[in-house]
Amino acid sequence: MQLEFRSNRDFWAGVMLIATGAVAIFIARNYSFGDALRMGPGYFPSVLGGSLIVFGIYLLAAGLRRNEKIEGNWSLRALIVLPLSLVLFGLLMEHAGFVPALMVLIVGSTAAGSEFNLIEALVLAAGLTAFAVVLFIWGIGLPYPLIVGW
Amino acid sequence: MELFHNLVFGFGVAFSLQNLLYCAIGVSVGTLIGVLPGIGPLATIAMLLPLTFNVAPVGAMIMLAGIYYGAQYGGSTTAILVNLPGETSAVVTCLDGYQMARQGRAGPALAIAAIGSFVAGTFGTLLIAIAGPPLAGLALKFGAPEYFSLMLMGLVAAAVLAQGDMVKSLAMVAMGLLLGIVGTDVNSGVQRFSFGINELTDGIGFIVLAVGVFAIGEIVANLGHPEERRFFTDKVKNLMPTKQDLKQSIGPITRGTLLGSFFGVLPGTGPAIASFSSYMMEKKLAKDPSRFGKGAIEGVAGPESANNADAQCKFIPMLTLGLPASGVMALMLGALTIQGIQPGPEVMTTRPELFWGLIASMWIGNALLVVLNLPMIGLWVKLLKVPYRFLFPAIMSFSAIGVYSVNNSSFEIYLTALFGIIGFVWLKLGCSPAPMLLGFVLGPMMEEHLRRAMLMSRGDASVFVTRPISLAFIVATVAILILMVAPAVRARRGEIAG
Numbered sequence: 001m002q003l004e005f006r007s008n009r010d011f012w013a014g015v016m017l018i019a020t021g022a023v024a025i026f027i028a029r030n031y032s033f034g035d036a037l038r039m040g041p042g043y044f045p046s047v048l049g050g051s052l053i054v055f056g057i058y059l060l061a062a063g064l065r066r067n068e069k070i071e072g073n074w075s076l077r078a079l080i081v082l083p084l085s086l087v088l089f090g091l092l093m094e095h096a097g098f099v100p101a102l103m104v105l106i107v108g109s110t111a112a113g114s115e116f117n118l119i120e121a122l123v124l125a126a127g128l129t130a131f132a133v134v135l136f137i138w139g140i141g142l143p144y145p146l147i148v149g150w
Numbered sequence: 151m152e153l154f155h156n157l158v159f160g161f162g163v164a165f166s167l168q169n170l171l172y173c174a175i176g177v178s179v180g181t182l183i184g185v186l187p188g189i190g191p192l193a194t195i196a197m198l199l200p201l202t203f204n205v206a207p208v209g210a211m212i213m214l215a216g217i218y219y220g221a222q223y224g225g226s227t228t229a230i231l232v233n234l235p236g237e238t239s240a241v242v243t244c245l246d247g248y249q250m251a252r253q254g255r256a257g258p259a260l261a262i263a264a265i266g267s268f269v270a271g272t273f274g275t276l277l278i279a280i281a282g283p284p285l286a287g288l289a290l291k292f293g294a295p296e297y298f299s300l301m302l303m304g305l306v307a308a309a310v311l312a313q314g315d316m317v318k319s320l321a322m323v324a325m326g327l328l329l330g331i332v333g334t335d336v337n338s339g340v341q342r343f344s345f346g347i348n349e350l351t352d353g354i355g356f357i358v359l360a361v362g363v364f365a366i367g368e369i370v371a372n373l374g375h376p377e378e379r380r381f382f383t384d385k386v387k388n389l390m391p392t393k394q395d396l397k398q399s400i401g402p403i404t405r406g407t408l409l410g411s412f413f414g415v416l417p418g419t420g421p422a423i424a425s426f427s428s429y430m431m432e433k434k435l436a437k438d439p440s441r442f443g444k445g446a447i448e449g450v451a452g453p454e455s456a457n458n459a460d461a462q463c464k465f466i467p468m469l470t471l472g473l474p475a476s477g478v479m480a481l482m483l484g485a486l487t488i489q490g491i492q493p494g495p496e497v498m499t500t501r502p503e504l505f506w507g508l509i510a511s512m513w514i515g516n517a518l519l520v521v522l523n524l525p526m527i528g529l530w531v532k533l534l535k536v537p538y539r540f541l542f543p544a545i546m547s548f549s550a551i552g553v554y555s556v557n558n559s560s561f562e563i564y565l566t567a568l569f570g571i572i573g574f575v576w577l578k579l580g581c582s583p584a585p586m587l588l589g590f591v592l593g594p595m596m597e598e599h600l601r602r603a604m605l606m607s608r609g610d611a612s613v614f615v616t617r618p619i620s621l622a623f624i625v626a627t628v629a630i631l632i633l634m635v636a637p638a639v640r641a642r643r644g645e646i647a648g
Contacts, residue, residue: 010315013579017321024328024343031340039604041335041342044597048328055321062317070578075374079574082370082546083567089550090563105550109543112373124540128547140201142555 180220326589414463
């Protein structure tokens with residue numbers, strides 16, 4: 001029997017659940033467990049962590065038996081670029097204002113796709129940002145400076 | 151007569167100019183995202199939720215509900231015209247709806263879908279109005295043990311009946327419960343899983359989690375697939391169904407409505423299950439089953455009624471018991487909480503304008519969908535041509551602005567990004583995130599009820615089986631689990647024996 005761990009879907013789902021459950025129990029050690037009558041803050045998380053581990057072990061075993069593959073590719077580019085654009089948006093909202101934050105977010109997001117075209121991205125960013133300014137800042141009245149210091 | 155009185159009161163609320171406007175916005179946005187593949191009602195409601203903070207609770211709920219059932223409607227439009235199910239519930243509609251369109255009968259198919267949805271929506275609305283008060287009355291008698299058992303049943307049923315691997319769904323419920331714990335423990339004041347981060351003392355934001363997993367995570371997953379598009383160029387003409395069409399559709403619409411209402415109140419069964427069951431039923435009942443898949447109007451009428459009835463009836467457990475039966479309902483529950491309304495049976499008596507106004511608005515919304523949308527089909531089809539590479543940056547923008555506006559907090563944006571990554575990993579591992587959201591919403595309440603029940607009974611866990619209502623829920627939970635596990639056990643035994 002050949003085992004392909006790298007793309008075994010249920011195996012990794014099991015690993016993920018076991019790891020989450022173990023971390024939960026490990027952290028919950030610091031909270032008092034209490035007893036069934038007076039449950040401490042550690043009671044519920046420990047029980048949940050334990051059940052995650054049980055589910056995880058089952059899935060891990062099932063995965064080794066069924067060996068189902070993870071479908072599709074990992075779209076690594078989007079997986080890195082999209083969260084990064086969001087982080088930039090967060091930073092720029094605090095330090096630069098609504099317009100630069102949103103422009104960067106939109107141009108950044110388009111770069112996550114496979115058909116990136118800078119001109120198209122800029123046009124899209126300008127249009128969407130204008131729309132957002134009208135709708136959210138002027139329309140709904142969200143209290144953000146368009147550009148900090150302006 | 152009280153029912154009549156209540157409905158009149160509800161229509162009075164829903165017919166205010168403001169609420170009519172919210173209803174119209176809701177169903178239009180709903181239809182739009184229903185038409186567009188790659189974005190569903192869950193992500194949309196999560197993303198637009200923060201924008202409803204300034205709106206009165208009634209208006210906010212009316213709009214969010216409109217998005218939800220409007221999406222079912224839009225999903226069927228694209229299913230019929232371009233064989234592209236905008237929502238999962240419309241997959242079945244593709245089978246015969248698209249065939250009808252290819253035979254030049256797109257108009258009648260769309261009209262029957264709309265009529266069926268409207269009939270189902272009307273029935274669903276009435277059912278909520280009739281079943282709501284007695285259910286809420288019953289729920290008012292619930293104590294902590296009953297609530298705990300009810301939530302346990304709801305979560306288990308939701309996980310078991312959901313599509314996909316049952317064990318994974320159960321695990322995701324536990325995952326959601328765990329995520330719901332993050333923050334300050336109400337009983338002891340202890341900070342749990344907050345890692346010393348100030349922003350986490352109030353717990354993980356509901357919107358942060360929902361937008362991260364359902365909007366961002368989905369986009370990453372969608373970008374992994376190459377874009378595929380099909381076009382239907384012919385103009386839709388001649389909307390009117392013939393007399394024959396109508397005659398053939400009465401039965402399927404009636405049966406679909408009843409079937410959908412039944413599935414609607416069950417937790418976990420999405421509209422896809424309702425519409426699929428209806429399709430199978432019509433095919434079995436048909437005199438000539440071979441017509442199915444070749445443009446049988448019954449194959450459109452039944453499933454379309456079923457999925458709308460299902461969508462409508464999902465509100466029953468949410469509004470009367472405070473129990474979400476699906477991911478979208480979990481979001482609705484979250485929306486209520488954010489508006490400062492404690493969901494549960496009290497809502498009907500303390501906020502009657504919310505309960506009856508919402509119900510009445512759903513009927514108005516369904517009518518609006520028929521009246522507004524049939525003439526606008528051309529526009530929706532044009533919108534289909536917007537490529538995804540323009541669409542997802544817009545979704546990103548709305549998501550980011552929405553999340554940021556909740557607390558004006560950049561930290562929540564970073565957390566959203568993190569949940570986007572986690573949500574994508576879950577999708578890849580085949581772990582459906584919808585049960586997680588149910589667990590997350592119910593987690594804190596469940597822990598509270600569990601603790602209270604145990605305090606009441608002085609630490610004796612038998613309290614859950616000695617009180618009759620609670621026992622009924624526990625028995626139902628066990629029965630659901632056994633029913634689902636049994637065929638698998640049998641099948642495996644068969645394998646060994648064979």
